[in-house]
Amino acid sequence: MAEFGSMNTTTNTPSATGSGRYDLDVTYKIAGIVGGIVGGIGGFLVALLALCFGIYKYIEKRHSQHEESGQHSQHEENIEMIQSITDTEITGLQGSGTFEDLQQEIIDSYKETATTIPAHPTLQSRNVGIDQFFIPLHLKKNIPGKTTSERSVTLPEGKIFLDEEQNVILKSLDDLFDQEIVKEIKILLFGGAGTGKSTLLVKVANSCITLGSKPLHGRFELVLWIKLRHMQQSSCVLDAIFDQILARNTKLTKHKVKGFIDDHESRIAFLLDGVDEIPSHVLQSEEGVYRVQDILHNRVLTQSFVLVTTRPHKMSYVLGGTANFAQVETLGFTPQDRDQYIRLNLPDDANMGEALISYLKDNANLQQMAVVPIISQMLCLVWKNQKSLPERITELYTEFAVALFKRRNKDMSDEQVMSNMMSIIDGLGPVALQGLLDSRWERLMFKESEFQSCLDNGLAVGFVQSEKFQCGPGERVLVTFPHKSIQEYFAACHLVKLPDDDENNFHCQLEQIGECNILAMEYLLRFCCGRSRQAAGLILDHIQEMQGDEMELQRLALLLLFESGSEEFSTKLVRPTRVDCHRNEDLKSLSYYLQHVTLPLEGTIFYMDVRKQELTLLREIYLSDSMESNELILVHYFLSEQEEELSLLVETLGVVDEQDRAQLGIVVCIEAKSWFDIGRVSHSFFCMQDQIGILGLGMIQRSPDEVVNQVKALEGCRLSYLSLCDTNLHGRVRDVRHISSSLRALLFSECRLVDDDMKDLGSILPTGHALEYLNLDDNAFSLCAVTALTRHLQGLPKLRHFKLRNIGLDAELVRQVVSENLPHLEETEEGEFKA
16 A cells, blocks of 8 residues: 655646546445445455455556646656555545544554663663653753854864854753743754763653653644664655554554644654764765654754754755754753663662762862763673772773774674774774874864874764854864864874884884973873874883983873783883872772782872772782881871761781881871761771871861861870861850860961961960961951961971962961061962961
8 A cells, every 4th residue: 555655745636537536545445335235254365356446447547648738747647646556545445543543653652662761772672661760961052143152172183263143051851842942843863982862862752751741841743753773764754653653453554643643743853863873875865754854954843843863074064954943952961860861770779879979089080081971870780790990991992992983883893893992983083193292282182184084983983073163254173083182082092003113103102292391291191092003012112211200200101000910011100209199090000010010119108088998909009018217108098978887998008017006107088078077087086096106087068067076086186186167166166175285287268268367377386385387378367467477377387388378468477477476477379478
């Protein structure tokens, strides 16, 4: 049975008239009468034979008419014949489907297809409920006609300024369908690979299930969700409705559905997901009614609401017609929603989710990338299965690349995936490297012409994205990588191949990395060391010859050694005099180095930031034979947002040999969102004071009562360090008089202290107190108060370090007063004085 889905509405089809049409009508009537008289299967066969005979006679007569008149082409006659047959079918044999039937079938379909979302980036069989796991997206809408030219972009010819539209943030998904906010009935939702575009459309379709026949605040009577990637033969939306939404045994015909759509055009919403995923030959096809390109370019269904999604490189196609599209960009998650997504995806163990969130806080690149939903999803999957992320970041980025590639190539074998993926990366890598090592400035945006190959394939799988920008009177199509670290990974894939192909070229590229930009190249170098042992050795040799910040170069060298996994390269590192570990990966690389360094370190100072999940690493470091003779190990231990026992920290400290305890210091840090119990903290402190040489407490952005009560609970504890920051202690300084006489460092930074608090401050630091360090930054004092305080501090014989920055006074006046009253201290920086 021919149906409207395969018609071309751009052709004017004349009605069939004359004796040929009469013969066909008679044939249909005879077939119906015969079928009714005979009945059953026999009647059906007789009727079918009568129908076929009538069609044959009709075609024969029309051919005869054509030969006589010569008025129509064969193509026109075929269309006329199909139209005549279809019209007769519909008037004589149409089903009983109604508009309400169509609405119900759509709802039934969405109950099957719009209640879950993928729980895995490549395995479609793993799904979770959308109601439980959907997290709102961070959406911003461009404001037409309002632009700024503040963003500069570096290209080979120099810097240019882009005209970027100003935008407003949409507060919720409902805003997307609010006519007063969006202004248009056509919306283009764009964003990079994995930013949640498709999931958002699933959520919209899902809302139609519970809201019944009046979905989306009663605006629409039909919401038709079409996955454009499934349109492999025709771009006809009417075909797609039957292929993707309606039941196989539907009573509805395409003729009827088309009629319903025409009759309710302004009350219908089309959700067209993935313009960038529909094959170009299908998109340009001339077959069918309600073709995708005709909808986008406002040639049909001009009164219908249309929400279409795409990656940025297809935006210009969507905007190429006469329709006015509101442009909305999805930025993925907000940082808060990213953390909530992680908690939802690791529900079985709350500590596991918080541990991953805490890990990301330590890694700026991953934290930024994790606002992209697909990256967060991958991180959760790996964390759940392995209880951690891959120790080496190169492994993690390789998994990212494979996941992005396989989303568009699900049927490939693993061998094909790696081969085809690396072919694309090989094409993108030289441009990525050239941008990072540009002798004038780093480049993160590129012209299309800079890519010699693989650009189209790179766009298709999401390795790069392109977007059209206004630049003065003209336009520029610029290409970017999803994140700078992705560009660095692709650049490294190319760079590590050079030693085999052209070692001189490799050294030339490496020479472009010097003291001025070595730290900016951290991820490029780490990826290189992770992908090639040969490259790792050459890079570590290169760093060893450099001059610059010794601690930073040492930290980078440790990271590169760890990433290479080549323990024999430990001899290439300069033995450190000080090691700072502020991130999880710093602790991992230090632990690896200590396991493989040939001789114990001596006289080295270690500063480490540690959280609960890193206590195992801290224990490994403490137990290393290479830590036998060190000057100081100072650990800042940060309490998490989840309930935890400091007993684990106390237990870890128990492994330290008694003769080494004097060199060990612990400062417990209670931050704004840290969970803590005053009694438990106090108990642990009294246990730890006998295990270590230095014990301290830091409290940041806690309430005055919490601060005062915790300090009171520690009365009698041998406390060496107390830091109270960003807490209003005006009028409450006297309440912390329980400070131990053993205190060596005291910080009242940003505590809203004023002149009235100076007397109380003096009372808790009596003459003869052994305090060595005092920090009063970011308070508000008069010159008289500073004078009185510095005179009082003359009675503290061991004071060696004093800070008075940002207190509302002229820096020169502060300098004069401190120099006069504390002449043994010299200003090293503005407001900072040292002996």
